[in-house]
Amino acid sequence: MERGVPFRKRLRILFVVEGNRMKGLVFLGEGKMEFRDYADPVPGPDEVVVRIKASGMCGSDLNHLNEPKRREDQIVIEGHEPCGVIAEVGSAVRASEVKIGDRVMVYHYDGCRTCPNCRSGWMQNCDHDRIAFGGNGHGAHAQFMKVPAHTIIKLPDELTFKAGAAVGCGSGTAYAALKRINLLADETIAVFGQGPVGLSCTMFAKAFGARVIALDVGEERLQMARDFGADFTINPLKDDPVAAIRDLTRGGLGVEKAVECSSNPIARQQAMKVVRQWGTTCLVGVHGGMEFECNELISKQKSLVGSLTFSKNIQDECAQFVAERGLNVDALFTHEFSLDQAVEAYALFEQRKIGKGVFIFN
Structure with a gap:
């Protein structure tokens, strides 16, 4: 991984948001990462845009970071532990499903939505075209994240955004x-x-x-x-x-x-x-x-x-379990970072100098 001071400075400068543009962290493979410029996402009819408040770091991120060099069509915004607030909703999304201002987690998979696995909420086992946000679809290491409305799970009032990020994967x-x-x-x-x-x-x-x-x-x-x-x-x-x-x-x-x-x-x-x-x-x-x-x-x-991750229903059940029993899931995170510290954060994470880290957004 390139960890020299000039590279970090370049990344920090690139992170500046200009107008309706945002910066997303991407992994290039071979231990390299950078920030890229993306237009702020606009939801389709059945989609929502989440303003990210917490995006967790996961051990599987290191597998993505250190895999062979990625082709351009394989590069996506990283981060598969999203938690935040609904910023926009598509025209076909009912207010009874989700509305602007809701505190939410994201079930970080999508699929064909019609096979038995998808219909039962196990979209990571989709029989056809599985999308894993932060894997082969844009994830949460950015200010905004666009996802299908059906992936949204309400965050219990008792839980922090950090706790929601933890429940969202690990x-x-x-x-x-x-x-x-x-x-x-x-x-x-x-x-x-x-x-x-x-x-x-x-x-x-x-x-x-x-x-x-x-x-x-x-x-x-x-x-x-x-x-x-x-x-x-x-x-x-x-x-x-x-x-x-x-x-x-x-x-x-x-x-x-x-x-x-x-x-x-x-x-x-x-x-x-x-x-x-x-x-x-x-x-x-x-x-x-x-x-x-x-x-x-x-x-x-x-x-x-x-056992591979969880279904949508189990993610919701887990969040309720944590809230009802007052479990201190926040304590799993040993370090907090701003996203412009990503190079340093992942270097420390890979060297096992920190436990679980989380990127916090204002």
């Missing part, structure tokens, strides 16, 4: 994973990886009433896990996690449920080994592989499942 993903495995209050769960998604799993699992064992190789993240309610923490660099988890469970049988959030292949193996007979392991961290002995799964009647 925290919503954690909530959906716990729903996927049907976590119960009398169960113990092991959460591998205490990044933003893993910490959200820890927080939500405690709110579900479960006993939580949090694992990470970073002591600062383990402390955050304890702050979020983890009953036990394990550093796999210091202790054998499989043995340690068995020691913490009755009869050494292991946990009922495990969620793996790090994408580490060894952690994935361990997450499957630590669940007891009839237990369930859920993989949330994306990319990479996993090797395991099939008989471990078969003979002990274990289940191995995957």
Whole structure:
């Protein structure tokens, strides 16, 4: 990544908004980014324009940033954790759906809208043409964002814009994973990886009433896990996690449920080994592989499942869950930035010198 002072200065100058123009942050691949000039978006009949108030940084952003050089037709405004206020609505959007001034989150996917997955609210699994805002469609790292009205989810009054950004990806993903495995209050769960998604799993699992064992190789993240309610923490660099988890469970049988959030292949193996007979392991961290002995799964009647983000309904449900229980999702963010600090922010994020960051707009 080009992190020299002249490059940063150039980006900061480019960020100035002139008239009805805005600047959006784009990734070029190969670790490079820049701001580009865009006309302020105008909504079509079934669309709305959101004035962004908070746009979260996600670990998957680094995959986009460091992928091979992008073609011009692949370059879009980044940012897939949007939260803000409705600025404009299209002519066909009913006031009962959404109106100017509403505080909102954005479900950051669109699809064909007619296949079974789209109709059930799982547009990230569209059978035809999936759009992921901030991936292959313009996202929220800009002053405004234009989206279909059906992607809008009202932000509960109790939640800040930062909390809405968290629910819009990382925290919503954690909530959906716990729903996927049907976590119960009398169960113990092991959460591998205490990044933003893993910490959200820890927080939500405690709110579900479960006993939580949090694992990470970073002591600062383990402390955050304890702050979020983890009953036990394990550093796999210091202790054998499989043995340690068995020691913490009755009869050494292991946990009922495990969620793996790090994408580490060894952690994935361990997450499957630590669940007891009839237990369930859920993989949330994306990319990479996993090797395991099939008989471990078969003979002990274990289940191995995957969970990819969430549906529109689950995003709404997660926001209500956070609001009703007064959960401090804001604490997931360790740093706030203005968007013109993006080069510095992503450099720190990639070097793991900060936790979860968020861009704040006036």
